[in-house]
Amino acid sequence: MTIMQKVLWLIISLGNFSTGYFYMHNQGVFGFALLVTTLLYSLIGIYDVFYSRHSLNRLYPVVAYLRYFLESYRVEIQQYFIANDTEERPFNREQRTLVYQRAKNVRDTIAFGTQRNLVEDNYLSLWHSLSPTHIKESAKRITIGGDSCKQPYSASYLNISAMSFGSLSTNAIEALNLGAKKAGCYHNTGEGAASPYHLKHGGDIVWQLGTGLFGCRDAQGRFNPDSFEKTAKLPQIKMIEIKLSQGAKPGHGGVLPKAKITDEIARIRHISKDHDCISPAVNPECTSPKDLLAFIEQLRDLSGGKPVGFKLCIGNPAEFLSICKAMLETGITPDFITVDGAEGGTGAAPVEFTNRLGLICLEGISIVNSALVGVGLRHKIKIIASGKTASSFDLLAKIAAGADVVNAARTMMMAIGCIQSRHCNTNLCPTGVATQDPARAKAIDVESKSDRVKNFHDNTLASFFELVGSMGLDDPAKLVPQMIKRRSPYGMQMSMGSLVEPLSENALIDQSASNSELDESWQHWWDASSAEQFYVDDFFILKAPEFHQTKMKSA
Secondary structure, eight states: OOHHHHHHHHHHHHHHHHHHHHHHHHHTHHHHHHHHHHHHHHHHHHHHHHHOSOHHHHHSTTTHHHHHHHHHTHHHHIIIIISOTTOOSSSOHHHHHHHHHHHHTOOOOOOSSOOSOTTSTTOEEEOOOSSOOOOOGGGSEEEEOOTTOSSOEEEESEEEOOOOBTTBOHHHHHHHHHHHHHHTOEEEOOTTOOOHHHHSSOOEEEEEEOTTOTTSBOTTSOBOHHHHHHHHTSTTEEEEEEESOOTTSTTSOOEEOGGGOOHHHHHHHTOOSSSOEEOOSSOTTOSSHHHHHHHHHHHHHHTTSOOEEEEEEOOSHHHHHHHHHHHHHHOOOOSEEEEEOTTOOOSSOOHHHHHHSSOOHHHHHHHHHHHHHHTTOGGGOEEEEESOOOSHHHHHHHHHHTOSEEEESHHHHHHTTOOOOOOTTTTOOTTSSSOOOHHHHTTSOHHHHHHHHHHHHHHHHHHHHHHHHHTTOSOGGGOOGGGEEEEOTTSOEEEOOOSSOOOOTTTTTOTTTTGGGSOHHHHHHHHHOBTTBSOOOHHHHHHHHHHHHHHHHHO
């Protein structure tokens, strides 16, 4: 603002003040109100012109606050008045509405026809059968547990994914766990430990050990076998999951903002309240493939033979092949592997990590499934998919890509009231789901919201089984990637595949019969992998995609 503009502002302010003073003597209460308003307007304006740190306030005193006010409601305005039913992220209006309808057990049909562009690039769809069938009752659950497992677990096809107490409120955790009990599915604790609220209602629990080892750590943050064994042997704990990485922030530890750390959370996790709780990027007990497998064997023994597995987001495939090589050398295999996708959710993460790292879930599942087939271990290990599941088709696509069961997190939050306000990292969740503010959390009625979790689970599975039956199958295990069709840029439908060609049984370890037929990418990833370490040589990281692209162009 120039000197002349500032002088003009002062003249206008004095004029407003004089007018208000005149009206106060001639118009009574109205005049007094006008005087107070003009005085306040002038004082704020003078502060903005001479003292404000914001450029907009100095150039547009007082009026600039209108911009800040509207900006504070930008997300809500966009969501409710501007965006159409299919364009929002991460979940659009159509997806959220479907979740709410199924959770409330109300009509979930649509009228007049699809709003989707069925010929857009990469659109996924199914080929149906003229002879639809019904799913066998015996095929509606999956048993998890390998050769070394003494207490195998019968899992639902759809389960509640990892969400920590700390990230979610006490009432939200209780509603989810009671819902899991009613629905007959499991509830993953997330990395924040198995809290009393996870255990209160008796729903099946998968206890996740994050890189911070919360709930079983010593004063130095290392693994404490005694505290682990005490919790792991609880009958409600059905499986143990070691978290190596998370899809929404691979390569970055979990983040619980300081604002959400209560005395209770600090006590349960054995952490300080004085700063953000940031888990290390690397699990201190799993710094190499062989260390990971040794830790799995230790946890399986301490838990009394319960299924133990690990969770990761796939990045460089050679590093996953390093784990496969370690399995072959040690003879130790996990009971399950949870594959998280880059599209997965989180309460707090750096923007670049959320937007730019990791493979999406379908690609990750394809890599893991094919790799396990290639080393002859797929029959021993179950694959759990995690990452953005709103509909029965999302569930079906993950099973077809190679998963055995699926976990859902954000849609389970929606089932108990989440409206995708995206305030999870501020402790100001408007629905009481992702907050540690007791005043907000009490908005969640545990009993009624648990019914909604059950309804969403049951209705989604019913639709899933109907979809599978419409393809002429009587068992979801018969789904294969070729049954999912992806629209190519040229308008034709192609079978959904992975980044590279799928492997045949034992293709990676049968040198005499199969190695000459391997896709170049698989060959280089396999050569680069090592059972002793996760890190692989840069040469193979760079060369494998180049070989794959060359092969595609020549084809």
